């Protein structure tokens with residue numbers, strides 16, 4: 304089963320580039336930028352990665368991102384993740400980035416987007432991994448701040464496919480960002496958002512009804528409301544589920560109690576993703592493999608999850624079909 308997962312062609316649809324920052328690279332970049340980080344070894348960093356909730360994690364995540372200064376830093380971070388994609392047969396990835404995490408510290412928007420997008424172009428050429436970018440607004444900041452970010456992004460519109468909404472969910476409902484999402488959609492960005500990770504099913508309703516999102520990041524708490532589940536299915540909206548993130552942040556107490564299979568059985572379109580792999584103990588293949596083991600998923604289940612990852616990606620129909628054909632051949636030869 305492990306080999307089946309490793310070679311399964313797949314797409315990753317929920318991934319924060321700042322959350323791919325492995326301790327080794329963090330040390331290297333901190334050193335070259337003459338920045339002190341409050342850890343003296345990789346072991347100490349790893350020991351600090353014990354979280355009780357989303358906020359615990361976010362505090363450490365923002366601190367780690369603070370060592371990224373130059374375009375080269377953003378390039379190295381992104382290219383390093385894309386190499387991991389290539390080695391795990393992730394054929395396509397949709398990378399979220401949080402401009403405000405950097406612009407708030409005085410880093411220019413252009414430094415962030417240029418570093419990330421150059422790495423994506425190089426990875427497409429050299430590694431054969433395709434990617435699209437999702438610019439995510441930080442929901443603990445004001446809507447006005449999000450508007451500033453939208454303005455800054457317009458010059459780089461051709462490099463950005465979608466917008467997202469992340470950071471502290473509780474107390475920051477989707478409705479807080481109604482106007483900036485409307486304005487972003489007018490500019491041609493596809494609306495996506497985190498919803499129902501720690502927030503209730505009401506937040507998921509708001510995300511689909513008020514923000515009009517096309518894909519739900521996490522969505523676990525949608526299961527609290529049967530009518531919501533029906534509506535998500537009726538609108539053909541997929542959920543980007545992140546098993547190891549859910550246990551690391553105690554959204555789910557144990558992988559054996561993870562709702563992924565329940566979601567699939569209810570008819571929801573589910574995908575498997577790593578979220579912040581450097582912080583949550585595993586890349587995408589580990590997420591596939593561990594959830595397979597915990598829930599006794601079959602090869603057919605894994606095939607469905609991978610199929611959803613391409614079908615609900617933001618690629619055009621022709622690109623989707625090419626990847627789906629590749630997956631089909633793989634499944635026929637390996638089940």
Ligand code: HPA
Pocket residue numbers: 319322357364469470471472497500548578579
């Ligand atoms: O899982 C997450 N949830 C909310 N915000 C985030 N920012 C990075 N990862 C996450």
Ligand SMILES: [Zn+2]
Pocket residue numbers: 317318319469497520578
């Ligand atoms: Zn996330």
